[in-house]
Amino acid sequence: MGQTLVEKIISSHSGKTIQQNEIAIVNVDAVMASDTTAPLTIKSFEEMGGTQVWDSSKVVFVIDHAAPAPNERIANLHSLMRDFAKKQGIKLYDAGSGICHQLMVENGHVKPGQLVLGADSHTCTYGALGAFATGVGSTDLAAVLLTGKTWIKVPETIKIQLNGTLQPGVSAKDLILFLVGQLGIDGATYKAIEFTGEAITNLSLDSRLTIANMVIEMGAKAGFVDTIGLELPYEFEPIKADEDAKYESVYAFDVSQLEPQVAIPHSPDNVKPISEVEGSMIQQAFLGSCTNGRLEDLHEAANILKGKRVHPEVRFMIAAASTEVYLQALQDGTAEILTRAGATFLPSGCGPCVGTHLGVPGNDEGIISSTNRNFRGRMGNRNSNVYLSSPAVVAASALFGKITNPKKLLKEAVK
C-alpha cells in the first residue's frame, strides 16, 4: 500500500516499513532544546545517569525565550546550559543569536527527509523542509540525548490542498490562520498534515516556514509542506507521498478571494476575516517570532511603512528571527526604514511572544502580533487582548492604531 510522507520518513528512520497507528522506534537525526526546556532536559539526563550525549554533533541548544536574561534565576539557568554544552561539545546559540527554529533551518541542523525532535511545541516548523519534526517534553528529550532514539506512534495524515492565487496584501500567515479557524484548535490532534496545491507551492521558504509553524495550533503532530518549488541553499532529494497513500481526510480550498485573517482573543482558532474586526484599537504591535520574523516579513512591513510614521500611541516592536535576518535588514536598508517609521528593534529572539519580558502589555491594551498564540495571558498579562495576524496587517494596524486592512496601503504604494 502507498505511504504518506510521515509513514515514509518514520519507516526510513526505523529500518522497516511502518504504517499509520503503529508504534515505531526511530533514529533521531537532530535534537534541539531552548532555555525554556534545556535546563529540565539536563536535569532529567543526569537523573537518568547520563554522562555523555549519544552524539554531540546532533544536539543544539538555543538561548532565545528569555534572552538576554531578565533576572538572576534565568541568568543562572542560561549558565547551566552553557556549562553543559561546553562539557558535552554541544553547539549552543547564545542570547541574541535568534530563535531556535530559525537557527535550526538557517544553519542546516535540519534537512529534508530528516526526523528531528525539539523540546518546543513549534518544532513542527521544520515541516516546511519536508522533514518530520515535532515537539517533545524535556524528559523525552533527555532519553533521546542518552540513546539517539525515541518511540513514535505513526500519525494518520490529513491532506490540505490550497488552490488559487493570493490577493495583494494576503500572505502565508493568512492561509494558516484561515485553516486553524476552519479546522479548530483540536481539528488535527495527533495527525500529520500534508499541504499542497499551487497556493502552497508558489510560496517562498520563509512563507512555508510560517505555514508549518502553526500546525500545532490545530493539534497536529507534524506538518509537511509540499517541496515542489522549494529553494534551499543545498541540493536535496524531494520525498513525495505515494499516489495511493491513505489519508484520514482531504480538504480543498480555493483561496483566491481570501481576505487577510485575524485571530481574535483568546484563541488562535478564533479567526475572523479582517473586515469583521477592522477598527479594533491597538496600543502595541509586534512583528517577529518563529512564525513571522524573517526577512520577507520585515520587507512586507517596510513596504507599507516606508516614509510613514506609526501612530503616536502605538509601541511598534520588531525582533528579527536571527542575527542573519537582522544583518540582511541592516544591509538592504529595511532596518532603517522601519526604525524611521517608529519601530524599536529588540534583540533577535522570541521577543514578547511568550510573556517573559521585552514588551508585556498593560491592562486592557490591544496588541496586534505576528506570533502564533493569543491564549489569555500568553504575552504576560491576562487582562490584555492579543490579535494574531500577518506582518502586513501588523504594519498597517501600527500605522493607524487600529486593526487595518493593508490592501488600500499597498494600492497607494503602487501608484
Place this chain on the structure above:
Amino acid sequence: MGQTLVEKIISSHSGKTIQQNEIAIVNVDAVMASDTTAPLTIKSFEEMGGTQVWDSSKVVFVIDHAAPAPNERIANLHSLMRDFAKKQGIKLYDAGSGICHQLMVENGHVKPGQLVLGADSHTCTYGALGAFATGVGSTDLAAVLLTGKTWIKVPETIKIQLNGTLQPGVSAKDLILFLVGQLGIDGATYKAIEFTGEAITNLSLDSRLTIANMVIEMGAKAGFVDTIGLELPYEFEPIKADEDAKYESVYAFDVSQLEPQVAIPHSPDNVKPISEVEGSMIQQAFLGSCTNGRLEDLHEAANILKGKRVHPEVRFMIAAASTEVYLQALQDGTAEILTRAGATFLPSGCGPCVGTHLGVPGNDEGIISSTNRNFRGRMGNRNSNVYLSSPAVVAASALFGKITNPKKLLKEAVK
C-alpha cells in the same frame, strides 16, 4: 565678590544674588521623570491635591529604565505614565526612544545656563552644557510639578583642572573614572564641580556628557563642564565663573600619561589603572547607558572590532542611548560592523545597567561595562562582578574574554 557657575545660575533663577551655603527658592526651567520615578511623582502630585501641572511644556517623561516592559506590574506603571502625560499634555518618550538624559539633551529640553531637575540621580549629566542640573526625589519633583519652583541650598564648588593631551585609547570615561578614584565616592558630597583645562575643552559634546554624568559618583550636587569649545546645534551665550569666585578646593592633574582606568567590584571609586587588572575574565560586555551610549562611543568600539569577532564565550550587548544615535549608527555602517563582530543591539534605553532585565548576569560572572555604577547587585545579581570602563576597554575586553588594554589594538588598526 565673584561668583561660581552654580552661584550665577541659582542667582539668575531666584531673582537675587545668592552665595554658597545660602538657601534659595528658584524657578525651574524643566523637569524630567523616568519610569522608575514618574509613577511615584504622579502619586505624590495627586496626594498634594494637584490637578494641572504648572507648565506642561516644561515637563518630560521618559520610559527607559525597564523598557519595553518586562512584566505586568511595570507595564501598568508605564500605562499610568502615558495616561497622566496625555491628560496633562506632557511630552512622553515611550519605550525604545532612548535614555532620558540623552533625550533631554538631544531634543533641546535643557540648554546652557538653565536650571533643570530630574527624578534620577544622573540628571547631573546636563552639566555638560553648562546647565545646573541635579537629581531630586519623586516627592520633591511632585512639588515642582505643582509650583514650578524648588528650594536649593547653594553648593560650594570644587574646581578641577585637567591639563595635557590624552594618549590614544584613553578617553573621557578614563578621566572621570580617574577623578572618582582620586576624590572617592563621598569626595564631593553636596558640592558643585567645575571642570576646566585643555583636556576638558578639547572634548566633544558626547565626551563632556560622560564627564558630567558621573559627578554624582563623587556625591556632587552638580557638575559644570567648561563650555569653551562646546559645539551645539544652536547659538548660546556661555556663562563663565568670575575670576575671583571662591572655591572650596582646587585640583589640578596632568593627564598626558593617564592609562585606561577600570573601576573594579564593587564601587565606582575602586579605580585602578588597567595594567593592574588586565587579564581578569569576563563573560559579558555592555556598551551603552547615559554614560557611554552615544555615537562617539559606538565608533570607538567599531574602530576596535571592525573585521574581528568577539570571544565566543562573551555576550556583547549594545544599547544606543537614543533612537537618533541608533539611526546614525545604522546609516554610517557602525551597527553592521558591530553586529558582524558579534554584538547584540538592545532597544535604545538603559539596557542591563540597572538590573531590571535585558542581561542580568549569572553567578560568578565578570562583566565589563561602560556604565556608571558597579555596586554589588546593581546589574541584578549580587554574585556577579561588574567592572566599569571606557567603550574602548569594553570592546577590547569583549574581543579577548578578559580585561584588555585597547592600546595595542589601536596600534594595529593604524598600521
